[in-house]
Amino acid sequence: MLTIRLKDDNWALHQIAERQDTPGSLIKGSMPKAGYLAMLAQQYLVNNAFDQALQTILPDHPAIAALILNEQLLTQYLDEDLAYFGVDPSACEPTPGTQRFIDHIDAHKDQPLHLLGLHYVRLGACNGNAFVARVVRKAYTLDDPQHGTRYLDPFGPTQRKKWIAFKAGLDAMPLTQSQQDEVFAGTRAAYVLAINLDLPVYQSDEQLLAKHGQSLDQKAFAQGHSVHVQPMLEK
Ligand code: HEM
Numbered sequence: 001m002l003t004i005r006l007k008d009d010n011w012a013l014h015q016i017a018e019r020q021d022t023p024g025s026l027i028k029g030s031m032p033k034a035g036y037l038a039m040l041a042q043q044y045l046v047n048n049a050f051d052q053a054l055q056t057i058l059p060d061h062p063a064i065a066a067l068i069l070n071e072q073l074l075t076q077y078l079d080e081d082l083a084y085f086g087v088d089p090s091a092c093e094p095t096p097g098t099q100r101f102i103d104h105i106d107a108h109k110d111q112p113l114h115l116l117g118l119h120y121v122r123l124g125a126c127n128g129n130a131f132v133a134r135v136v137r138k139a140y141t142l143d144d145p146q147h148g149t150r151y152l153d154p155f156g157p158t159q160r161k162k163w164i165a166f167k168a169g170l171d172a173m174p175l176t177q178s179q180q181d182e183v184f185a186g187t188r189a190a191y192v193l194a195i196n197l198d199l200p201v202y203q204s205d206e207q208l209l210a211k212h213g214q215s216l217d218q219k220a221f222a223q224g225h226s227v228h229v230q231p232m233l234e235k
Contacts, residue, residue: 002180003167006120006187013191013205016212018128020198026132029139036136037085040151041092042197044078048089049102050118051075053109061112067169068116072123077150084147097197104193108186113179116170117186121194123166126152130159 017023022039025031031039051073058065082089094102108114133145133153142148145156155162175183192205203211 001171003171010187010191011218012209012216015216016208017191017195020195022198027135029135033140037087040078040081041087041089042095042098044089045094045098046101047074047078049105053105054115057112064112064116068119074151077154080150081148101193113182114186117183118190121187121190127163
């Protein structure tokens with residue numbers, strides 16, 4: 001099944017992604033609030049470019065459009081969060097990592113299956129981000145989940161159900177092997193670009209895997225992802 005491949009063949013990149021400065025310090029609760037707001041602003045720039053690319057191609061690709069629901073377009077939640085914090089995203093400059101992500105979206109804007117792969121990763125990341133949101137709410141005393149953590153946790157208690165439905169829809173698409181490879185390439189690119197958001201100089205998947213290879217631990221990852229997530233999963 002395609003979604004099993006997308007998960008199992010990307011686990012190492014996922015583990016590397018969790019360790020990067022921004023996701024790592026958010027899940028530990030050590031990120032200062034200004035850093036959280038900067039992350040939201042950069043994500044706004046990436047997701048806005050991505051949602052525009054999707055909205056341009058989806059009318060011509062009804063099978064993909066049926067899978068990518070409006071509620072999965074994440075710019076709307078970033079808009080809400082940034083408005084809540086009084087941050088104007090149009091005043092934000094993209095970091096080198098953000099610009100690389102935007103350039104990648106632009107270079108693949110005519111490849112719907114690649115875009116679907118990119119989308120899989122940002123939507124799947126909401127699974128982990130729901131845990132991150134809990135830590136963030138505590139760290140910055142955000143008492144109402146509707147205010148300030150909409151991007152991290154847009155679906156609340158329906159997260160799991162919606163993710164399972166999305167994966168079932170993707171697995172039900174009659175894709176050839178080479179079309180599945182296109183989706184897979186999109187997921188791989190999304191992980192690498194997300195990891196690179198925190199890196200001043202771009203590193204390819206080969207470089208990242210060579211650097212982290214020795215320290216990656218598939219068993220620990222399968223059991224509970226980040227050590228910071230494990231206790232929350234047990235609750
Ligand atoms: C502190 C950071 C992170 C934590 C703690 C975390 C944790 C998790 C957890 C617990 C799941 C659910 C696993 C399951 O259903 O079996 C998940 C799924 C997922 N996460 Fe993360 N995650 C983090 C960062 C990221 C980042 C940065 C990305 C992408 C750039 C990402 C992409 C995904 C995807 C695509 C899934 C869906 C399942 C899959 O294909 O593996 N995560 N994550």
